[in-house]
Amino acid sequence: MTTLDTPDTPFAVVDAARLDRNIARLRDRLDALGVPLRLHVKTCKSVDVAGRVHAGGPITVSTLAEAEHFADAGYHDILYAVGIDAHKLSRVAALLRRGVTPTVLLDSLAQAEALTRFAHEEGIRIPALIEIDCDGHRGGIAPTDPALVRIGQALGDGLAGVLAHAGESYFAYTPDALRQAARNERDTVLAAADALRAAGLPCPIISVGSTPTAHAATDLTGVTEVRAGNYVFFDLVMAGIGVCTTEDLALSVVVTVIGHQPDKNWIITDGGWMATSRDRGTAAQAVDQGYGLVANLAGRLIPDLFMTGASQEHGILTSRADRPLPHLPIGTRLRILPNHACATAAQHDRYHVISGTTTGSATPVVDAVWPRHNGW
């Protein structure tokens, strides 16, 4: 029997009970709001995780490698939500020819014209969403930008709708601010749809999403789909803005204590940034969690202990406010709860799956190993 004591450390763990609870929570929310989910698989990159959500259902991907991997597993409605460049269109066309509907994203006339030219030459239709900027976070155009209608016209029958991502909602620190981010994401993308329709263009798809806004929205009238992906695992950044609690974190990294520096109040582990990533997403939050919180193997947080330093294969744990360190001898295994699940998961090529956090002191049993599909 394999338990969390068995594999060589470091390795990634998924708590399936928390995973399923997180999945059910958003499903219930979206059912109540009457809007379907388009799971973003960029966090999990796992067919096994996606299967717990909706096997074969609509997904969002962040790379064409994800699109191809999920197509192999029977997913046929795939949105590639990173602005498309012409050189990637041959892989998009290959997906289309194997029966997948691969929708692409763009926010410029140059991209729209390149897409239309390519589709015409190939004799195919590649559906495209126009990216709408709702909060100045990254890409997209404003719904009032005259380029919007010109892009829609340039897409011709490729125009499939509009998309917004409230990236700034990761920095919304109150329930009110989160609800406002969700309202703004919806209102902005609906305004863009109205602008297209007012110009006589179709806009069947109105796509919104981020894990914070998906959990804060109270009215999604007019929206046709919600994208979210981080929520399957959650992380300390999400806990820091109040979207979840640390009890919801389904991803962790098992490490082993390999040394002590008592003069510095340090415990040294074999889990460095190679195992956790360099992500310091909580550094800007009210409570800086370093590189992560520390739990015992059963999953219970060890009070005041956190990971403050990382080199490639070494982690440094210490106590907050110079509290005395717990007695954790060499060989002790611990679980690090990460800042940013997307970044930490990306450092691993598989998940060790446990059925849940045990009561008592029993070491959780590993029920399965799920592969991850990294790369581009």
Next chain:
Amino acid sequence: MTTLDTPDTPFAVVDAARLDRNIARLRDRLDALGVPLRLHVKTCKSVDVAGRVHAGGPITVSTLAEAEHFADAGYHDILYAVGIDAHKLSRVAALLRRGVTPTVLLDSLAQAEALTRFAHEEGIRIPALIEIDCDGHRGGIAPTDPALVRIGQALGDGLAGVLAHAGESYFAYTPDALRQAARNERDTVLAAADALRAAGLPCPIISVGSTPTAHAATDLTGVTEVRAGNYVFFDLVMAGIGVCTTEDLALSVVVTVIGHQPDKNWIITDGGWMATSRDRGTAAQAVDQGYGLVANLAGRLIPDLFMTGASQEHGILTSRADRPLPHLPIGTRLRILPNHACATAAQHDRYHVISGTTTGSATPVVDAVWPRHNGW
């Protein structure tokens, strides 16, 4: 013919001319100092890169996966330079039984006793180095610590020597400070060797190393080997402390421009932290290089442009001091020179190899694709 215009972006590139120049530079230094190199392969994780240094020569590894991979490629003198835990000893023994000499590292009596017990039970000898702390950076014990001799005694015939790593040399910002770090690394480890010998214990191996101290040391009398690995690629952190210049950086990531936000002076690319890592190692230096500097495909730096933002698959480029952005239309390919080669390389599973930076505007030809071996 494949050029840097061919593969789908993002992807990692190694400039073989710079790689070979970096390798020759340290080889010449160490030849002059009369000390052999034990290449650290944690940066490159590539048999092809190691082969340019010394095929089959002594290496340092940061994971047992590296050890096994390089053993497969004919390397038989392998130091695993992360504190050993008992649960990893069966893999060490397996290496030994296939003809490899796998040396391990430790800094506590508990580890030494576990190693000796294991070796006795298995009827084998596993050589071990005792880690010496020279600058308070991470693990190791002081040469004056009475535990040193006790650990040496507990190792019995497993005692192979002492090792120090001047991790704090990455924060030494002047040539004097770098030379001082190198002297201190050497002096500290020699003091430890003296303490062992004074107690009647052998100390055949005296191992020092870090890329900064390897390039700063002027006298390594008494040292038996130097470890370094980052130097094959170098990076902006190393350039920031003056160990190299940006003209020496052999690793970069090719990305494509996928959008613009003219109001914010942003160019958006398809290379986010998944391609560069989240490492912000220059943030604490005199010049913060963001997530990296930007070069054209031929490798020439674009003045004042740098990567200031990263989400998973998006990078944001902007100009320093609000200088006007260069004209880089959608579809333009660029190369990002990273803060930290170890972390950026770790995001990739292969290197596209070019023979060097071209003169004129020709796009470099890809001569080879070298695999990387990640994981544990």
